[in-house]
Amino acid sequence: MAPSTSPRLAYLGPEGTYTHQAAWDRFRDTVHYTPYASIQDTFNSLSSENPFAVIPLENSTYGSVTESYSVLQSRRFEKDAYVRGVTSLAISHxxxxxxxxxxxxxxxxxxxxxxxxxxxxxxxxxxxxxxxxxxxxxxxxxxxxxxxxxxxxxxxxxxxxxxxxxxxxxxxxxxGVQDDVSNRTRFMILASSASVPLPRSHESDPSAFRGLLRLSAPQGCRDEGLSVLELLTALDLRVMKIDRRAKICASPFHDEYIVEVTKKRADSTNLVNGISKLTWEKEIQGAIDRVRDLGGEVCVLGLW
CATH class of the missing domain: 3.40.190.10 (Periplasmic binding protein-like II)
Known part of the structure; x- marks a missing residue:
């Protein structure tokens, strides 16, 4: 049992789901766990009283979790939530x-x-x-x-x-009674803000120096595909994953992209000096400025 002063963490329930398992493996008894019936309800629970949540992002066999990417498209995400990390779980039955x-x-x-x-x-x-x-x-x-x-x-x-x-x-x-041992799911660790301290973790994050951006070409651009390529080039970061979604706007057939990025190269000097996080934030800000200079739209959904 977590101490009464421990923060609350919402997860896709009911109790005993693989999302619960992923959250437990990461935080153990440092948080109070609260199950919710849907991904949207889990996201909606984020607040100063309930500062953390874990939801599935993608499965190695079945691909992206559509409802989670719909959450990332929500304009409420820009002010009420922030991706603070990911955790991966081998689906072991x-x-x-x-x-x-x-x-x-x-x-x-x-x-x-x-x-x-x-x-x-x-x-x-x-x-x-x-x-x-x-x-x-x-x-x-x-x-x-x-x-x-x-x-x-x-x-x-x-x-x-x-x-x-x-x-x-x-x-x-x-x-381990499953036939396929390679089945894995990645989960997002959400917080109510970028600054709230994360609970103590019981596992290291294997994907440090990652960012999640929501990117789109200017509305009304005739050659949207070319514009998106230009904007991805302007980022000047390693793009690890792209998920295309229909943008919620007045213009039909206008897409936006959830883009997971990482550093172009390892910077061992900064790592030794303990200032990697600061330099990573500067790299992201530079990428944002370059995209906006081209007239593109970009929103930072999370950094870790």
Whole structure:
């Protein structure tokens, strides 16, 4: 349990989701966790009383999370939120049971249909006669398992490992039961401002010196594709990812781009001197000035 003075952190719920797992792996017991039913609700919860949130950004198999990118397009994001980092989680499914259950006791396995499909090989080998029951989410499967008082030793759930922490009566019977070990999801760490101190982290950020920008050509430009290329060139930064979105404006078929950038080259001198963050902020400001000099529109959504 986090101390009563610890800050609140919102996440895409319910309790036991992979977003909850990603947040727990990063912050452990340094925050109070609050689940929300949707990505939009999680984002809307940001305030001085609820200063942090974690939402999924992209999956290595299924690509960008559309609802999260819609949040990044929100004009409210410019004043009420800031991306302060990312965290990556290997999607590792666990066969979870009520305490005391053995593999031979299991007659049914519950989970989201995608998780059941991702564990088909394991289920065929180890539980070939088990009934497969679909649930709205992997966390819902864990909750259903917890509430199954009629046949508590005959059911299992495929879910994240945090469910065994969130629900005291559950335990992991076997970890890593998915067929594909390369499936990962990246999550955004949001804050209510760029200056609020982040909680103590229990893992290092593997992608330091990153920035997230919202970029668009001037409205009414006939050759928008060329203009976007010119603006990307003006950034003069390494572009790691681009997500194209339809811009919310009066002009039809006008796009804007969520662009993830990083430094052009490692600066070991600044790193040794401990002033890398300052030089990175200066690089971003220079990129912003160059884009605006061309008449482009740019907004900094986050730096880390």
């Amino acid at each position: 666990c066969l979870t049971v009520r305490k005391g259950t053995k593999m031979g006791d299991i007659k049914r396995v519950m989970s989201h249909e995608q998780a059941l499909g991702q564990c088909q090989g394991f289920l065929s080998r180890c539980l070939p006669n088990a009934e497969l029951i679909r649930t709205p989410s992997t966390a819902a499967a864990a909750q259903a398992l917890l509430n199954d008082d009629e046949r508590p030793r005959e059911s299992a759930a495929i879910c994240s490992s945090i469910c065994s922490i969130a629900f005291e009566d559950l335990e992991i019977l076997q970890e």
